Amino acid sequence: MVCAVVGAIAFSGKAIIVKLAYRHGVDAITLIMYRMLFALPLFVIMAWWAGRGKPALSLRDWLAVIALGFCGYYLSSYLDFAGLSYISAGLERLILYLNPTLVLALGWLLYRKVASGRQLLGLAISYAGVMLVFGMELYTHGAGQQVGWGATLVFLSAVSYAIYLVYSAQYVKRLGALRLVGLATSFACLFCIAQFLLTRPLQAAQVDSAVIWLSVLNATLCTAVPVLLVMLAVERLGAATVAQTGMIGPLSTILMGVWLLGEPLTPVMVGGTALVLTGIYVFTHQAKRQ
Numbered sequence: 001m002v003c004a005v006v007g008a009i010a011f012s013g014k015a016i017i018v019k020l021a022y023r024h025g026v027d028a029i030t031l032i033m034y035r036m037l038f039a040l041p042l043f044v045i046m047a048w049w050a051g052r053g054k055p056a057l058s059l060r061d062w063l064a065v066i067a068l069g070f071c072g073y074y075l076s077s078y079l080d081f082a083g084l085s086y087i088s089a090g091l092e093r094l095i096l097y098l099n100p101t102l103v104l105a106l107g108w109l110l111y112r113k114v115a116s117g118r119q120l121l122g123l124a125i126s127y128a129g130v131m132l133v134f135g136m137e138l139y140t141h142g143a144g145q146q147v148g149w150g151a152t153l154v155f156l157s158a159v160s161y162a163i164y165l166v167y168s169a170q171y172v173k174r175l176g177a178l179r180l181v182g183l184a185t186s187f188a189c190l191f192c193i194a195q196f197l198l199t200r201p202l203q204a205a206q207v208d209s210a211v212i213w214l215s216v217l218n219a220t221l222c223t224a225v226p227v228l229l230v231m232l233a234v235e236r237l238g239a240a241t242v243a244q245t246g247m248i249g250p251l252s253t254i255l256m257g258v259w260l261l262g263e264p265l266t267p268v269m270v271g272g273t274a275l276v277l278t279g280i281y282v283f284t285h286q287a288k289r290q
Contacts, residue, residue, distance in 0.1 A: 004237060004245040007229030012253040014222040015089035017214050018081055019261050024208040028081040033196035033205075034212065036077075036189035038219035043189060046224070047182030054179065064171055065183045072164025073188030078195070079157035086150025088263050091133050093253035094276050095154045097246075098126055100284050102162035110166070119283055126279025133272035140264075178231055185227075247277050 021031050057065070084092055101123050108115055115123075137147050164184075171180055196204075233245075250273055257263035 003229040004233035007226040008246045008249045009252045010226035012249040016256045017218045021214045032081045034215035035218045036192035040189040042224040043185040050179035069184035069187035074191035076157045076160040079153045083150045083153030086146045089257040090254040093250045106166045122279045122283030126276045129272040129275025136268040
């Protein structure tokens with residue numbers, strides 16, 4: 001339980017670090033490059049450790065791992081980082097927390113699964129919470145296009161990661177969760193580094209030292225460490241219990257946003273968060289029963 005809770009809080013700190021780094025004039029492509037550059041050795045070691053004594057991957061497995069790394073970690077991370085430059089950390093975390101609804105929605109589309117009334121109720125409650133907070137940001141900032149674009153980017157990030165979760169299930173069984181995560185994220189790191197080299201001059205890598213240290217913190221405490229903690233928790237508690245402890249993620253992001261970023265804690269934010277958490281609980285509880 002300690003691993004699950006600490007992992008959820010550490011994951012949620014990513015948005016806070018990104019928002020702090022943006023204050024130093026860095027853009028999303030440069031920032032995500034540094035995060036993945038520092039995380040790459042950790043994920044390579046993770047993949048090597050999990051693959052010891054295991055059969056070698058086939059060409060089909062390698063192609064699948066590369067595709068999953070592109071969709072689940074490179075694309076989703078880039079869209080998330082880009083969206084965070086327009087919206088608050090609290091709204092970003094609430095949008096990402098809709099991920100279970102997107103996973104089941106893909107299941108409905110791909111496998112013709114029928115949604116229950118309880119699932120539709122949970123979906124409606126959770127999305128109403130996000131729209132409430134989204135409306136508050138539109139009203140507060142008065143920049144409808146920017147807030148709308150940022151929310152869209154983060155939502156597409158959640159969709160990209162949901163696609164990864166749906167298609168990775170068969171490979172988790174064959175390769176093991178830790179090995180798959182290590183390999184997929186290693187390729188995602190290479191994609192992020194290549195994106196920077198192809199779209200930015202090398203001089204763009206000269207950033208404030210604070211950005212470097214924040215990226216190191218992001219790569220370790222908010223990326224590699226929580227991956228390991230969550231995997232340890234899943235082994236001991238099961239995925240369902242760990243998913244429920246993940247509810248602490250949006251709450252910790254909002255509180256850290258208030259503390260470290262000076263984001264306002266309004267009744268609308270509290271109410272919207274409560275709706276999202278309630279909706280996801282109703283939604284996932286029905287999914288587990290099925």
